[in-house]
Amino acid sequence: MAAADELTFHEFEEATNLLAETPDAATTSRSNQPTSQGHVAVAMGSGDSYGAEDEVEEESDKASLLQEKQQQQQQPGFWTFSYYQSFFDVDTSQVLDRIKGSLLPRPGHNFVRHYLRNQPDLYGPFWICATLAFVLAVTGNLTLVLAQRRDPSIHYSPQFHKVTVAGISIYCYAWLVPLALWGFLRWRKGVRERVGPYTFLETVCVYGYSLFVFIPMVVLWLIPVPWLQWLFGALALGLSAAGLVFTLWPVVREDTRLVAAALLSTVVLLHALLAMGCKLYFFQSLPPEHVAPPHQAASLPTNIPLSPTLPRSMAPS
Amino acid sequence: MAEAEESPGDPGTASPRPLFAGLSDISISQDIPVEGEITIPIRSRIREFDSSTLNESVHSTIMRDLKAVGKKFMHVLYPRKSNTLLRDWDLWGPLILCVTLALMLQRDSADSEKDGGPQFAEVFVIVWFGAVTITLNSKLLGGNISFFQSLCVLGYCILPLTVAMLICRLVLLAGPGPVNFMVRLFVVIVMFAWSIVASTAFLADSQPPNRRALAVYPVFLFYFVISWMILTFTPQ
Numbered sequence: 062m063a064a065a066d067e068l069t070f071h072e073f074e075e076a077t078n079l080l081a082e083t084p085d086a087a088t089t090s091r092s093n094q095p096t097s098q099g100h101v102a103v104a105m106g107s108g109d110s111y112g113a114e115d116e117v118e119e120e121s122d123k124a125s126l127l128q129e130k131q132q133q134q135q136q137p138g139f140w141t142f143s144y145y146q147s148f149f150d151v152d153t154s155q156v157l158d159r160i161k162g163s164l165l166p167r168p169g170h171n172f173v174r175h176y177l178r179n180q181p182d183l184y185g186p187f188w189i190c191a192t193l194a195f196v197l198a199v200t201g202n203l204t205l206v207l208a209q210r211r212d213p214s215i216h217y218s219p220q221f222h223k224v225t226v227a228g229i230s231i232y233c234y235a236w237l238v239p240l241a242l243w244g245f246l247r248w249r250k251g252v253r254e255r256v257g258p259y260t261f262l263e264t265v266c267v268y269g270y271s272l273f274v275f276i277p278m279v280v281l282w283l284i285p286v287p288w289l290q291w292l293f294g295a296l297a298l299g300l301s302a303a304g305l306v307f308t309l310w311p312v313v314r315e316d317t318r319l320v321a322a323a324l325l326s327t328v329v330l331l332h333a334l335l336a337m338g339c340k341l342y343f344f345q346s347l348p349p350e351h352v353a354p355p356h357q358a359a360s361l362p363t364n365i366p367l368s369p370t371l372p373r374s375m376a377p378s
Numbered sequence: 379m380a381e382a383e384e385s386p387g388d389p390g391t392a393s394p395r396p397l398f399a400g401l402s403d404i405s406i407s408q409d410i411p412v413e414g415e416i417t418i419p420i421r422s423r424i425r426e427f428d429s430s431t432l433n434e435s436v437h438s439t440i441m442r443d444l445k446a447v448g449k450k451f452m453h454v455l456y457p458r459k460s461n462t463l464l465r466d467w468d469l470w471g472p473l474i475l476c477v478t479l480a481l482m483l484q485r486d487s488a489d490s491e492k493d494g495g496p497q498f499a500e501v502f503v504i505v506w507f508g509a510v511t512i513t514l515n516s517k518l519l520g521g522n523i524s525f526f527q528s529l530c531v532l533g534y535c536i537l538p539l540t541v542a543m544l545i546c547r548l549v550l551l552a553g554p555g556p557v558n559f560m561v562r563l564f565v566v567i568v569m570f571a572w573s574i575v576a577s578t579a580f581l582a583d584s585q586p587p588n589r590r591a592l593a594v595y596p597v598f599l600f601y602f603v604i605s606w607m608i609l610t611f612t613p614q
Contacts, residue, residue, distance in 0.1 A: 149518040219610040221496040
């Protein structure tokens, strides 16, 4: 972003931040909010004070918004086409905006409140998962082709089953993990008689958009330099997990410390497992000295070991 | 037309008197133009129409459908904004193209299970389920194209990629090598662009302008996957 832009629109940006956090408040700026952004994710103590008054306003707003939404959503039944059309009610600019928001997570910006504004869409998660699955399969294949170029002893064949594996694993991750997370959050909130803080669709949306950063990461993994690959992987994982953590933090911080830490670390761990699973399964490159595959059950004519099962990243919950 | 209204067309509402009793009272004067024919030539025309498709030879039935398919192929190869594909949609063309593509792309049965290119069923599923998914996506985004019209357009626009597959197979007969690969890459890229342009010419108008990119991107992904399958085809 250019410096001139930042100076010009700074006021409006603050206003949009505030509108996103407390939709009922008037647009007066609070001086401590921008500076406390750095503290929110790290320390629980300093975040509590401004969090408390947020919560009250947020809760009443949430309740009224949820009631409105339920009323809106109960009108078309789930068996009608227009019910599902309401989940695709996005424009190109909105989708691009949400993707940008997931690429650059900021500590004060909750993805759900700031970008989704309680209007989750299914377009983003579905097509980002489809793109990621196909890009994984294509680049995994391309890696084999490039490896064969360098070392002609490797026998190359287009491995189409990787498309199936990629598709199933990405879609299971992007739909079952949010389901488990949503269920867990509802169970934790249920003891206080409050409605779950994020609807299921909002959770799916957050996860779907957070997977977007893996697409350029996977493409950059074509570069056959191992430390560069790990660097890109760590960067992408950091961005993606940060987005998830910043979104879940306001929901989880009023729970006990143990549960909050456990939940956030599980989320980050599952994300890391997905990234590592992708790297290990789709981007295995064989050092040219090896001839016999170590873990192969069936005899294949190739020299490339293909692990028959996807390691650990398939565990949804 | 008052006299005509007393014609014996409504015997049920007439008072109980002998039927057609007042018929002689009706006089259709010469200066009221009565239009239309009393004799019904339509029946013979309907009979003619029925027999024209029932009794025609199998050859002419097949040729009529093939000509329709061929005409649509021409519209795909030279895409301009026209409604032919949308108005008279049919799914024969997509079926022929999909079967041809899947037959050419399938791996040999000698290949092992986990290696090699796609099976026939996998190509078939990708093409048809991909087209259905894109159609559903387009309809959910609010497009005003019907389900089968969209399937028809997407299926017909696979034609350039099928031509690319044929060319690639011919080029592969010359033996592997980098020149070979560059030629195939160039052909596939050109045909891929042709497919996208052709399908966008037909489909883009059906979406509101602020969502056009959202509807076109899945089409891009669909043809990209098919192009990748064509490019990575290696005869075993």
